[in-house]
Amino acid sequence: MALVPYNDSTAVLGKLRHSSAEFHFANHTVRLAQDWNRLGVAAVVWDAAVVLCMYMELGHIELKGKTAIELGAGTGLVGIVAALLGANVTVTDRAPALDFLSANVRDNLPPGLQGAARVSELTWGEGLERYEGGAYDLVLGADIVYLEETFPALLRTLEHLSSDRTVVLLACRLRYERDQRFLSLLRGSFAVQDIHYDAQRDVHLYRATKATRTRDL
Numbered sequence: 001m002a003l004v005p006y007n008d009s010t011a012v013l014g015k016l017r018h019s020s021a022e023f024h025f026a027n028h029t030v031r032l033a034q035d036w037n038r039l040g041v042a043a044v045v046w047d048a049a050v051v052l053c054m055y056m057e058l059g060h061i062e063l064k065g066k067t068a069i070e071l072g073a074g075t076g077l078v079g080i081v082a083a084l085l086g087a088n089v090t091v092t093d094r095a096p097a098l099d100f101l102s103a104n105v106r107d108n109l110p111p112g113l114q115g116a117a118r119v120s121e122l123t124w125g126e127g128l129e130r131y132e133g134g135a136y137d138l139v140l141g142a143d144i145v146y147l148e149e150t151f152p153a154l155l156r157t158l159e160h161l162s163s164d165r166t167v168v169l170l171a172c173r174l175r176y177e178r179d180q181r182f183l184s185l186l187r188g189s190f191a192v193q194d195i196h197y198d199a200q201r202d203v204h205l206y207r208a209t210k211a212t213r214t215r216d217l
Contacts, residue, residue, distance in 0.1 A: 018034055019033065019034055019035070020032060020033055023050070023053070025057050026085050028084050030081070031108065032075045032076070032077060032104050033075070033104055035100060042093065042094075042096075044075065045074075045075050045077055046074075046142065046143040047201040048172060048201075048203045049074070049075070049143065050077070051171050051198045051201055052140065052142045052171035053077060053078060055196055056078075056085055057081065060195075061138070061167065061169070063082055063085040063086050063138070064085065064086030065087075066087045066088070067088050067135065067136050068087040068088065068090070068136060068138035068139070069089070069090040069092060069131070069136045069138070069139055069140070070090070070091050070140040071092055071122065071141045071144055071157065072092075072141060072142075072144035073092055073093045073101055073119075074097065074101070074142075075100075076091055076101050076105045076119075077142075078140050079105065079117055079140070080105055082138075083109055083113055084109070086116075088116055088117075089117045090117075090118055090131075091105055091117050092120050092121065092122035094121065094122075094123050095121050095123075101119050123153075124153040124154045124156070125152070125153030125157055126153075128161075131160070131161060133160050133161070133163075134160075134161070134166065135161070136161050136163075137166060137167065138167055138169065139158060139161050139162060140169050141168075141169070141170045143171065144170070145170065148178045148182075151181070151185055152185075155182075155185055155189065158186070158208070159189055159210075162190075162210050164210045167209055168206075168207070168208040169205065169206070170205070171205050172204050172206065173201070186208055189210065190208035190209060191209050191210075192207070193206065193208075195207045
């Protein structure tokens with residue numbers, strides 16, 4: 001789950017406490033349940049997810065026919081939009097969020113695309129053998145850089161899931177100095193580019209590849 005700490009006085013909490021959020025992507029209306037009271041920050045839509053979806057919808061990266069996995073999916077917005085745009089997506093989060101996540105995915109994919117996304121439990125750094133190493137064209141994450149103690153496990157997970165043809169897309173709001181430290185760790189194993197900045201939402205989008213050269217999908 002994306003456990004980003006916020007004080008209850010933060011103004012942004014108003015919209016996060018709504019029981020649902022609605023978006024329009026890929027010619028579909030996506031209506032997502034939110035449940036702040038039960039699951040906290042894992043069950044609300046953060047701006048980073050919206051920015052990543054906008055980037056995908058604009059066609060900056062090819063999704064049709066690609067194999068993707070989303071980490072720390074929360075409400076499932078990124079994985080749902082990737083599936084609507086033609087990807088075959090594994091949507092993952094920790095066990096407590098899976099029922100909530102599964103319902104959002106099921107309710108927002110039309111019958112013909114129900115098989116395009118599957119929900120699966122993944123705690124970073126644990127049980128990685130259940131996921132074929134380097135089998136994904138895309139690894140997606142929105143606002144998953146959060147607690148410093150999780151950084152080594154997140155990095156191990158990214159390394160396991162990626163081959164030299166895999167593109168990792170991470171949408172991040174850099175709230176703390178430790179977030180920059182994760183990017184430094186990531187650069188030890190990946191070539192990392194800051195490819196987009198949404199100034200209105202203060203969200204950066206990073207592209208990372210194991211390959212030494214930039215590789216387009």
